[in-house]
Amino acid sequence: MHLCKTVDRLNEPDVEDWWNRVRYRGYAPVYDWLAWPMERGRRRTIEWLAPTPKERILLVGCGTGADLPYLPRAAPVTMIDAVPAMVRRASARAVQLGRSADVHVGDARALPFGADTYDLVLLHLFLSVVSDPVAVLHETARVLAADGRVSIYDKFVPEGEAPSRIRRALNPVARVLVSDFTRRLEPLLAEAHFEKVAHRRAGLWGLYTATIARPAGDTG
Numbered sequence: 001m002h003l004c005k006t007v008d009r010l011n012e013p014d015v016e017d018w019w020n021r022v023r024y025r026g027y028a029p030v031y032d033w034l035a036w037p038m039e040r041g042r043r044r045t046i047e048w049l050a051p052t053p054k055e056r057i058l059l060v061g062c063g064t065g066a067d068l069p070y071l072p073r074a075a076p077v078t079m080i081d082a083v084p085a086m087v088r089r090a091s092a093r094a095v096q097l098g099r100s101a102d103v104h105v106g107d108a109r110a111l112p113f114g115a116d117t118y119d120l121v122l123l124h125l126f127l128s129v130v131s132d133p134v135a136v137l138h139e140t141a142r143v144l145a146a147d148g149r150v151s152i153y154d155k156f157v158p159e160g161e162a163p164s165r166i167r168r169a170l171n172p173v174a175r176v177l178v179s180d181f182t183r184r185l186e187p188l189l190a191e192a193h194f195e196k197v198a199h200r201r202a203g204l205w206g207l208y209t210a211t212i213a214r215p216a217g218d219t220g
């Protein structure tokens, strides 16, 4: 039933998805420069996550593969992004780092991977951007192994807090060029039946947060 819903949504004209593909194709050559302020938070989030070399890791909406340098070199990594210009850069980064990675162009709302395939899924700077984040979370739950976990490093408003002054000030521009800075993660997790395992602030004056989550009801 969920699959039918996802396919129906993918068949609808989706302006948000179209705009994402257009702008990220444009951003690709300068993305690493644009994302540089988030680098420290990214590194600290992955250190906190402490992935092991045995974990099978999936980077959804991988962009230029900016997470790669912080992941264990021996861990099997798969990357997917809707924009070929991003995927080419992610692939080149893997080569530059001397590590192997399986790289795909594809839609995170309909992942081309089997069930129970990954131990760790990174949704970094992605859920606040993608059209239909709940469909992405459903797909993430499907491809996750039974005791798998998800890392969400993003700019959601911290739980229980009102959007800060800086968020409200940045939002009119951010909504068009980046994403809505006043969005909350918890309703998305609840709708997709995920639960939080751990959560913390991840830099830039609390604008970015790091969350580890897993499908609810998974007692692993």
Ligand SMILES: C[S@@+](CC[C@H](N)C(=O)[O-])C[C@H]1O[C@@H](n2cnc3c(N)ncnc32)[C@H](O)[C@@H]1O
Pocket (backbone or CB within 6 Å): 017, 020, 021, 024, 025, 035, 060, 061, 062, 063, 064, 065, 066, 067, 080, 081, 082, 083, 086, 106, 107, 108, 109, 123, 124, 125, 126, 129, 130, 131
């Ligand atoms: C803000 S970037 C984040 C990139 C990377 N995860 C990072 O942490 O730097 C968002 C990425 O999502 C990709 N994207 C947007 N919609 C997508 C979709 N439906 N499926 C897969 N990738 C998508 C964009 O092409 C872009 O590379």
